[in-house]
Amino acid sequence: MHICLKCARVAKSVDEIENGCPCGSKVFVYKRDDLDSKRLEPIKSARFEEQRGKERKNDNLDEEPGYKYNEVWLSKGAQVSKLVADSNSKDPKIENVRQIKRGVFEVDLLGLKSGPLVVRDSEGVYYVRLPFEQADELIDD
Amino acid sequence: MLSAIINFFRKLIFRQKNVKLGFYGSTNVGKTTLANRMAVDLLGEPLGNVSPVPHETRNVMSKEHVELKTGGYSLVMNILDMPGIAVKVDYRDFMEYGLGKKEAQTRAKEATRGIVEAVKWLENVDAVLVVVDSTEDPYDQINITLLGNLEARNIPFIIVANKIDLPGSNTKRIHEVFPNYPVVEVSAATGQNMENLYDELAIHLL
Numbered sequence: 001m002h003i004c005l006k007c008a009r010v011a012k013s014v015d016e017i018e019n020g021c022p023c024g025s026k027v028f029v030y031k032r033d034d035l036d037s038k039r040l041e042p043i044k045s046a047r048f049e050e051q052r053g054k055e056r057k058n059d060n061l062d063e064e065p066g067y068k069y070n071e072v073w074l075s076k077g078a079q080v081s082k083l084v085a086d087s088n089s090k091d092p093k094i095e096n097v098r099q100i101k102r103g104v105f106e107v108d109l110l111g112l113k114s115g116p117l118v119v120r121d122s123e124g125v126y127y128v129r130l131p132f133e134q135a136d137e138l139i140d141d
Numbered sequence: 142m143l144s145a146i147i148n149f150f151r152k153l154i155f156r157q158k159n160v161k162l163g164f165y166g167s168t169n170v171g172k173t174t175l176a177n178r179m180a181v182d183l184l185g186e187p188l189g190n191v192s193p194v195p196h197e198t199r200n201v202m203s204k205e206h207v208e209l210k211t212g213g214y215s216l217v218m219n220i221l222d223m224p225g226i227a228v229k230v231d232y233r234d235f236m237e238y239g240l241g242k243k244e245a246q247t248r249a250k251e252a253t254r255g256i257v258e259a260v261k262w263l264e265n266v267d268a269v270l271v272v273v274d275s276t277e278d279p280y281d282q283i284n285i286t287l288l289g290n291l292e293a294r295n296i297p298f299i300i301v302a303n304k305i306d307l308p309g310s311n312t313k314r315i316h317e318v319f320p321n322y323p324v325v326e327v328s329a330a331t332g333q334n335m336e337n338l339y340d341e342l343a344i345h346l347l
Contacts, residue, residue: 094254115257124246126230126253130260130286 002028006110027109095120159217160346163266165259167283168195168225170274171303175329176202176222182335183207189222194238196252198224201262211343218342223262224255226283263290268346269298275326276309280318288322297345299338302326306333 002011006025011017020026095118096111111118117129164172177187189202202222209216232249236242269291273279279302291298299322302315306328316324325341327334 094250094257114261116260118253118257124232124249126249128228128230128253128256130226130228130283130290 002030005029006108025110094118095126159219161221161265161267162218162342162346163221163223163262163269164272165223165269165287166225166272167274167281168227169193170225170272170277171329172225172270172272173198173202173222175270175272175301175303175327176204176220178329178332178335180204180207180220182332183209188220194235194240194248196225196227196230196235196248196255198222199248199251199255200224201255201258209339209342211339214343216343216346221262221266223259224252226256226259226287227252228282230256263294263296266296269296270301271298272301272303273315275302275304275312275315276307279315288319298322299341299345300324301338303329306331 002017003009004011004021004023004025005027007021007023009021009023011021011028016022017028021028093108096108096115097117097119098106100106116131118126120126164176166172173189173191177189177191180186180188184204184207186204188204189198191197201224204220207218207220209218230249230253232242232245235245235248240248271284271287271291273284279300288298288300300315300319302310302312302324304310305312305326312324312326315326323341323345325334325338327338329335
């Protein structure tokens, strides 16, 4: 099934995938229905064990406040964690790259395409990377 | 000689021109004060609020159909006062001005959203006034990247050295840092030299 990356709505038809989600997003993540979910867990666990060694802390992603995680396999075997936003949230985030937990990030692709990179640190300070090209003659080497 | 002839015909054909004029710069350089001064001078009413607390302007404030008449020609502008651009917005800075934590955090979020909006507006402005504080060193990341971007996009601009009424104002430094760009020295607060700015606008935008 094709799932909207922004609002997690499952696309109802090919037309919707072509024209975009009603929320405005045009990015869908594909999840194959025939994958055995139990088969995924051992693979994920092995990968985390390999990458993080004995320093694993909380792997229970469902405990992350306000979010649910589904893993989706892309072509070529790439593994992506898809973030489902809290539907009750009335406070839209302005940062377009967020670290959900160690090694897991949420990226607003549409926001990055149309505006500057905005991140927020753990203390609530915003950092903006201006998407400007600097003219060489303005910079003294 | 040829450029003068071209300019003559250009002015003849385009006797009236509508220009979206953006006011860009760092925080607290006087963008809104300048926009208010122009709006009051040319239209009779101000545009936005000013405050010593940074990021007072957090949304794009606009005034349409502001007409500048000079030398028989008319320049009609949409004045667009942009939120101040910064690369870091720390809510704790606002708390130093007496804001509570919650209010400061809200302001920080709105300010950051305003920066994003200002950046996006670069796609739509016809010309820009880059406002700098003449009491501060103008060679900073914001101004350099802003001017570089304007050049790359071929957006005409004028550097406005503001706050010349304040002690510590050093406009010579601004001319030295930006020798190849038009610089106009004004005081938006007192109205000093605003006529020079209007003349430069007519020269560059008509």
